[in-house]
Amino acid sequence: xxxxxxxxxxxxxxxxxxxxxxxxxxxSDIAAMAAKPVAAFAAVxxxxxxxxxxxEELFRGLRSMADQxxxxxxxxxxxxWDGPLVISVTLVGEPMGRGPVRRRGAQPGDWLxxxxxxxxxxxxxHLDFTPRVNxxxxxxxxxxxxxxxxxxxxxxTDLAKxxxxxxxxxxxxxxxxxxxxxxxxxxxxLSPLEHALRDGEDFELLFAVSPEDGRRLLADGAxxxxxxxxxxxxxxxxxxxxEPLAPQGYEHKLE
Amino acid sequence: xxxxxxxxxxxxxxxxxxxxxxxxxxxSDIAAMAAKPVAAFAAVxxxxxxxxxxxEELFRGLRSMADQxxxxxxxxxxxxWDGPLVISVTLVGEPMGRGPVRRRGAQPGDWLxxxxxxxxxxxxxHLDFTPRVNxxxxxxxxxxxxxxxxxxxxxxTDLAKxxxxxxxxxxxxxxxxxxxxxxxxxxxxLSPLEHALRDGEDFELLFAVSPEDGRRLLADGAxxxxxxxxxxxxxxxxxxxxEPLAPQGYEHKLE
Numbered sequence: 336x337x338x339x340x341x342x343x344x345x346x347x348x349x350x351x352x353x354x355x356x357x358x359x360x361x362x363s364d365i366a367a368m369a370a371k372p373v374a375a376f377a378a379v380x381x382x383x384x385x386x387x388x389x390x391e392e393l394f395r396g397l398r399s400m401a402d403q404x405x406x407x408x409x410x411x412x413x414x415x416w417d418g419p420l421v422i423s424v425t426l427v428g429e430p431m432g433r434g435p436v437r438r439r440g441a442q443p444g445d446w447l448x449x450x451x452x453x454x455x456x457x458x459x460x461h462l463d464f465t466p467r468v469n470x471x472x473x474x475x476x477x478x479x480x481x482x483x484x485x486x487x488x489x490x491x492t493d494l495a496k497x498x499x500x501x502x503x504x505x506x507x508x509x510x511x512x513x514x515x516x517x518x519x520x521x522x523x524x525l526s527p528l529e530h531a532l533r534d535g536e537d538f539e540l541l542f543a544v545s546p547e548d549g550r551r552l553l554a555d556g557a558x559x560x561x562x563x564x565x566x567x568x569x570x571x572x573x574x575x576x577x578e579p580l581a582p583q584g585y586e587h588k589l590e
Numbered sequence: 591x592x593x594x595x596x597x598x599x600x601x602x603x604x605x606x607x608x609x610x611x612x613x614x615x616x617x618s619d620i621a622a623m624a625a626k627p628v629a630a631f632a633a634v635x636x637x638x639x640x641x642x643x644x645x646e647e648l649f650r651g652l653r654s655m656a657d658q659x660x661x662x663x664x665x666x667x668x669x670x671w672d673g674p675l676v677i678s679v680t681l682v683g684e685p686m687g688r689g690p691v692r693r694r695g696a697q698p699g700d701w702l703x704x705x706x707x708x709x710x711x712x713x714x715x716h717l718d719f720t721p722r723v724n725x726x727x728x729x730x731x732x733x734x735x736x737x738x739x740x741x742x743x744x745x746x747t748d749l750a751k752x753x754x755x756x757x758x759x760x761x762x763x764x765x766x767x768x769x770x771x772x773x774x775x776x777x778x779x780l781s782p783l784e785h786a787l788r789d790g791e792d793f794e795l796l797f798a799v800s801p802e803d804g805r806r807l808l809a810d811g812a813x814x815x816x817x818x819x820x821x822x823x824x825x826x827x828x829x830x831x832x833e834p835l836a837p838q839g840y841e842h843k844l845e
Contacts, residue, residue, distance in 0.1 A: 336633035336634070336667050336669055336676070336678060338635045338669060338671045338673060338676070340672060340673065341635075341669065341672070341673075342669070378591035378678040378680075379591070380591055380593045380596075380676060412591050412678070414591055414593055414596065414597070415596075416593045416595065416596035417595060417596070418593060418594075418596075418673050418674055418676075419673055421591070421593070421635060421673075421676050421678075423591060423633040423667070423676075423678035425631045425680035427682070
């Protein structure tokens with residue numbers, strides 16, 4: 336569910352990119368299980384003023400993602416109200432050959448990879464990212480994915496989730512974390528590495544494989560080995576030292 | 591998708607009944623196809639203030655419906671924002687023996703039935719109705735349902751939809767329309783019959799069967815034969831005369 340003013344600002348992003356993102360975040364969740372997307376259901380709460388134009392652009396955005404990933408828009412629900420734009424998409428997927436990949440299944444000694452550079456997605460990638468559906472299906476076909484998650488709340492936070500489900504720990508090598516150009520453009524008191532570790536909504540995949548499978552994947556220049564699974568704890572290694580890696584990232588706050 | 595201030599008022603209904611209704615309206619849609627509910631996915635946008643308590647009561651309401659109809663709550667998405675409560679549920683169902691029943695398939699000569707009294711649901715039934723899942727499955731097992739729809743926007747409006755999809759017309763006998771006690775309690779310039787024809791959110795089923803099947807169903811006291819399908823037009827018959835039946839009911843309005 337994407338909410339105007341919280342997950343995006345309609346006036347800045349425009350309805351096409353919001354519709355695109357509403358399906359893309361779901362495609363990213365399906366990718367994280369190495370499944371194939373099948374059919375999407377979209378419900379919208381449209382502001383009364385300009386609602387028809389917004390609806391048409393939203394649908395064009397949904398359609399662009401659906402076409403790109405061969406997914407049906409199979410149903411949904413249309414409402415108008417006095418509030419801001421809300422869109423909620425549910426996506427049905429189909430497990431592939433080896434079955435769905437889960438967050439649990441990583442083991443100490445496994446190698447950890449990410450599918451692309453991280454951090455600073457607020458500069459635009461959070462709206463315009465390409466969900467890693469095809470990459471996940473290709474990986475699933477050639478290696479045994481022990482555990483996988485998409486990075487929506489930040490590398491450190493999502494790694495902590497994967498480790499908690501797998502009942503193991505992880506050590507990340509600072510110099511191995513791929514830092515995006517957008518992370519380097521951030522102008523605040525956090526370093527580019529901290530942005531790569533903490534920022535949400537990169538929607539790259541984080542996964543664990545055996546060292547044998549990991550060695551086979553190193554030939555693929557798009558994949559970055561960022562560390563290994565260990566018995567317990569979350570650690571950041573740099574310059575020969577190891578410090579705790581706090582699972583800081585995006586959290587929804589309630590009062 | 592149910593939106594506070596538009597589909598319900600949280601302060602009046604309370605979060606339990608909202609959660610219950612959010613699943614019940616989906617169960618009614620599955621019932622309208624004579625399918626069996628399987629798994630529900632619920633996304634919420636929670637107001638920051640009191641969001642945790644609201645979430646717990648919402649879930650209790652969802653749970654009560656899910657348990658009653660043997661449905662899993664299989665996933666979803668939780669958000670907080672500065673806006674009013676929003677909840678969107680997607681329900682996956684499984685077609686039964688003769689396959690899904692659609693809105694198309696009614697033929698001139700078919701008898702039209704509804705599963706219960708209509709009108710005035712604003713007095714409470716719009717929140718507390720029981721979706722006709724079990725009734726639909728029983729009907730589907732014993733007769734050949736030509737076409738079916740749940741009455742969410744009003745009998746006249748939903749009958750018009752069923753007829754449009756079936757490319758036929760219908761004649762409704764005024765004295766045969768079951769009028770609820772709540773419709774008689776409405777205190778405005780519309781008659782109880784007009785409320786039964788126009789009011790939305792009764793969530794009874796409207797369906798068409800052959801006269802042979804119809805005669806077998808007349809023994810069931812809960813079912814009301816309200817008229818027949820004809821070649822074209824929508825008609826209301828009373829005291830030996832026939833007048834056009836306008837498809838007046840609830841419509842979402844956009845500017």
